[in-house]
Amino acid sequence: MKQAEIVVIGGGPAGLCAAMSAAKSGAGVLIIDRNKSLGGQLVKQTHMFFGSEKQYASTRGIDIPEILLKELAKYKDKVEIKTNSTAVGFYEDGVITVLEKEDKYYKVEPKAVVVATGAYEKFLSFPNNDLPGIYGAGAVQTLMNVHGVKPGNRVLMVGAGNIGLIVSYQLMQAGVKVAAILDAAPKIGGYLVHASKIRRMGVPILTSHTVKEAIGKDFLEKAVVCKVDEKFNPIPGTEITFDVDVMCISVGLTPLNELLAMRGCRMKYVPQLSGLVPVRDENYETTVENIFVAGDASGVEEASAAMVEGYLAGLCAAAKIGYKPDDFYERRKDYMNQLNNLRSGPAARHILAGLDQIRR
Amino acid sequence: MRIKEHPILKFNKEKKIKFIFNGQELEGYEGDTIAAALHAQGVKVLGKSLFLHRPRGFYCAIGNCSSCLMTVNGVANVKTCVTDLEEGMVVETQEGKGVIV
Numbered sequence: 001m002k003q004a005e006i007v008v009i010g011g012g013p014a015g016l017c018a019a020m021s022a023a024k025s026g027a028g029v030l031i032i033d034r035n036k037s038l039g040g041q042l043v044k045q046t047h048m049f050f051g052s053e054k055q056y057a058s059t060r061g062i063d064i065p066e067i068l069l070k071e072l073a074k075y076k077d078k079v080e081i082k083t084n085s086t087a088v089g090f091y092e093d094g095v096i097t098v099l100e101k102e103d104k105y106y107k108v109e110p111k112a113v114v115v116a117t118g119a120y121e122k123f124l125s126f127p128n129n130d131l132p133g134i135y136g137a138g139a140v141q142t143l144m145n146v147h148g149v150k151p152g153n154r155v156l157m158v159g160a161g162n163i164g165l166i167v168s169y170q171l172m173q174a175g176v177k178v179a180a181i182l183d184a185a186p187k188i189g190g191y192l193v194h195a196s197k198i199r200r201m202g203v204p205i206l207t208s209h210t211v212k213e214a215i216g217k218d219f220l221e222k223a224v225v226c227k228v229d230e231k232f233n234p235i236p237g238t239e240i241t242f243d244v245d246v247m248c249i250s251v252g253l254t255p256l257n258e259l260l261a262m263r264g265c266r267m268k269y270v271p272q273l274s275g276l277v278p279v280r281d282e283n284y285e286t287t288v289e290n291i292f293v294a295g296d297a298s299g300v301e302e303a304s305a306a307m308v309e310g311y312l313a314g315l316c317a318a319a320k321i322g323y324k325p326d327d328f329y330e331r332r333k334d335y336m337n338q339l340n341n342l343r344s345g346p347a348a349r350h351i352l353a354g355l356d357q358i359r360r
Numbered sequence: 361m362r363i364k365e366h367p368i369l370k371f372n373k374e375k376k377i378k379f380i381f382n383g384q385e386l387e388g389y390e391g392d393t394i395a396a397a398l399h400a401q402g403v404k405v406l407g408k409s410l411f412l413h414r415p416r417g418f419y420c421a422i423g424n425c426s427s428c429l430m431t432v433n434g435v436a437n438v439k440t441c442v443t444d445l446e447e448g449m450v451v452e453t454q455e456g457k458g459v460i461v
């Protein structure tokens with residue numbers, strides 16, 4: 001059994017900030033991430049981030065992990081990092097089980113935990129949706145921006161939210177043709193700046209459209225789409241067929257937090273936060289003592305909020321196990337204010353409505 | 361299907377790696393995952409589904425969905441989207457559950 005003061009599960013923006021914050025207070029931290037490098041979703045975001053100055057707006061997503069890791073290196077005698085390591089279980093007695101690569105399995109018993117496991121992509125149901133060539137938007141991004149491999153030649157993008165729009169743009173940067181972008185909603189969900197840029201490049205954005213079926217033998221060869229009415233029912237006779245070898249599904253993310261449910265934290269379904277989320281207090285402590293949550297795992301939002309939530313959860317987790325710095329209340333207030341500022345715009349109204357439902 | 365030119369990114373693909381896919385020798389680069397190397401060579405079908413034997417490719421590419429399971433060096437159910445390619449690796453499409461030795 002490995003001992004640790006604080007274990008942070010997930011080394012994306014939320015986890016890295018949580019680790020930094022806890023280590024700054026003097027706690028020993030173990031970061032566990034199943035990926036081979038840290039940074040979570042950021043490692044494939046080639047666009048400049050929106051958000052506020054303090055959370056690196058106008059910096060490219062791919063450059064943020066490096067900034068965070070440099071900062072984290074200041075506390076290197078306090079922080080241990082385990083990559084290629086998946087937390088596979090979190091038990092009632094507080095033990096976390098970890099699988100390192102394919103062959104090493106061990107247990108860790110921490111005093112406090114911050115779960116920052118992020119989110120995963122939702123799927124869409126239509127006939128033949130399991131054909132190879134139909135990929136999540138995040139997968140397409142990983143393939144292109146991390147590995148330098150094109151997903152195919154012609155792509156149909158399903159979903160006109162920010163992710164769908166940004167990934168479409170990135171596909172064109174990689175030299176891949178985007179046949180069209182569709183969205184079942186009557187309006188484009190993402191920012192208009194992104195949408196206009198893409199339209200100017202000649203890609204049609206079809207609102208009130210959905211996928212009727214995918215066609216192909218061993219992999220995707222064609223996609224049939226159709227119009228939907230205001231109740232999202234398909235309208236017969238409006239079918240359009242696209243010759244595409246890739247369909248990119250970008251219909252949103254949902255929090256990845258089964259470990260918390262397994263540990264016995266009270267969970268609640270909150271549509272505004274995109275799925276099942278843990279009930280927690282204002283310090284991001286769940287209903288199980290000393291178990292904290294931060295980032296997309298606590299509700300899908302964005303990297304800027306994930307980072308601040310991480311700082312807050314890390315600070316409070318360290319304080320709970322005896323590392324309460326003199327400026328604890330100032331730091332806590334500062335993080336809470338930053339979160340309020342990030343959530344002050346009209347785009348964040350649904351987040352606030354969601355947060356109201358899970359406050360402990 | 362490698363990206364040759366990119367306005368922002370540079371891909372340091374220098375060291376070539378040889379591996380065997382279903383008995384055939386293929387090439388990838390150091391730093392590739394198995395699934396990325398196969399995709400770059402145009403291989404999209406990584407396995408067959410358990411009951412209906414439908415073709416399976418990757419879906420999430422971050423180790424979440426198990427859509428990319430293959431038999432690697434004789435070991436079944438390897439998530440090829442997050443497993444690095446290594447010199448001489450023997451990679452096979454997996455049919456059915458696979459056998460745990």
Ligand SMILES: Cc1cc2nc3c(=O)[nH]c(=O)nc-3n(C[C@H](O)[C@H](O)[C@H](O)COP(=O)(O)OP(=O)(O)OC[C@H]3O[C@@H](n4cnc5c(N)ncnc54)[C@H](O)[C@@H]3O)c2cc1C
Nearest residue numbers: 010012013014033034040041050087118295296302303304
């Ligand atoms: C296309 C796109 C564009 C975006 N643009 C912006 C933007 O402009 N501005 C902005 O603020 N946000 C943006 N975001 C959102 C932002 O990327 C996410 O909100 C942010 O990455 C969430 O951080 P996180 O740390 O909570 O989770 P993640 O970044 O998802 O990190 C989670 C980490 O946990 C690890 N993990 C998961 N499960 C386990 C386990 N069981 N054991 C061990 N490790 C595990 C994963 O490997 C991963 O490293 C964008 C997202 C996408 C997809």
Ligand code: FES
Nearest residue numbers: 419421425426441
């Ligand atoms: S593609 Fe999802 S686990 Fe590999």
